[in-house]
Amino acid sequence: MKIALVTGAGRGIGREIARQLAEQGMTVFAGVRDESHAPEGTRPVLLDVTDAAVAANAAKTIGEEFGRLDVLVNNAAVCGDFGVSPADATGEHMRTTYEVSVFGVVTVTHAMIPLLRASGEGRIVNMTTRLASVALTSAREGLNAEWRMLAYNSAKSALNALTVLYANELSESGILVNAVDPGHCATDLTGHTGTRMAAEGAAVAVRMATLTGDGPTGTFSSEEGQLPW
Numbered sequence: 001m002k003i004a005l006v007t008g009a010g011r012g013i014g015r016e017i018a019r020q021l022a023e024q025g026m027t028v029f030a031g032v033r034d035e036s037h038a039p040e041g042t043r044p045v046l047l048d049v050t051d052a053a054v055a056a057n058a059a060k061t062i063g064e065e066f067g068r069l070d071v072l073v074n075n076a077a078v079c080g081d082f083g084v085s086p087a088d089a090t091g092e093h094m095r096t097t098y099e100v101s102v103f104g105v106v107t108v109t110h111a112m113i114p115l116l117r118a119s120g121e122g123r124i125v126n127m128t129t130r131l132a133s134v135a136l137t138s139a140r141e142g143l144n145a146e147w148r149m150l151a152y153n154s155a156k157s158a159l160n161a162l163t164v165l166y167a168n169e170l171s172e173s174g175i176l177v178n179a180v181d182p183g184h185c186a187t188d189l190t191g192h193t194g195t196r197m198a199a200e201g202a203a204v205a206v207r208m209a210t211l212t213g214d215g216p217t218g219t220f221s222s223e224e225g226q227l228p229w
């Protein structure tokens, strides 16, 4: 049986990812800040991604029982500058956003790497967005022309870079690391502006979480295929 951990699993897309992985028969630890928010069929584990001691404790809980972790989905994020133009964004907007969406990912990943290595076929899925694409932003294409958040978009560009660095570093341990864009979903993060349901957004993450050993690593994709960096 595969063991999975999903951060930010109490609501939105993360909750759906946790639910869908559990439906596939995995033992899923739902990383939550309120244990009552974990979806049915999962096991709540307290996890504020900004707290290294809490992340270490979550790793200890999983490690003591299973000795390994097969799937880590870094889903938790905040958008500290929703509706703020790049010209109005401040260092504080950046700090708030990066604290969870970048530093939080490193905090949790760092805590879980020994357990992922112990799996021998670990999978890391980083929840990113096409808004992170410097190429699409430079071309002022599609959504990237409309949604111009300085903190959120650039935090996800940093996450994309982390994805490639981790992919290269961890390939010798059989760990595949990929970044996925769930598409524009109706969740709290988007003020429910998205056209897709959270369950639809979760599907691409579940696919990357369940890759076989010959699957890709260091990629950036959505349900429609590869995205440009």
Ligand SMILES: NC(=O)c1ccc[n+]([C@@H]2O[C@H](COP(=O)([O-])OP(=O)(O)OC[C@H]3O[C@@H](n4cnc5c(N)ncnc54)[C@H](OP(=O)(O)O)[C@@H]3O)[C@@H](O)[C@H]2O)c1
Residues within 6 Å of the ligand: 007, 008, 009, 010, 011, 012, 013, 014, 032, 033, 034, 047, 048, 049, 050, 074, 075, 076, 077, 078, 100, 104, 127, 128, 129, 130, 181, 182, 183, 184, 185, 186, 187, 188, 189, 190, 194
């Ligand atoms: N929705 C979209 O259209 C869309 C598009 C592209 C990418 N994404 C990405 O998909 C992921 C999920 O987005 P979403 O729309 O489902 O967001 P959401 O509904 O706003 O949910 C965010 C989740 O992150 C958790 N979180 C926030 N700060 C945290 C912290 N310090 N420690 C632990 N958990 C924390 C929240 O937990 P609490 O309940 O405890 O606050 C919540 O579970 C994010 O990475 C987002 O950037 C979303």
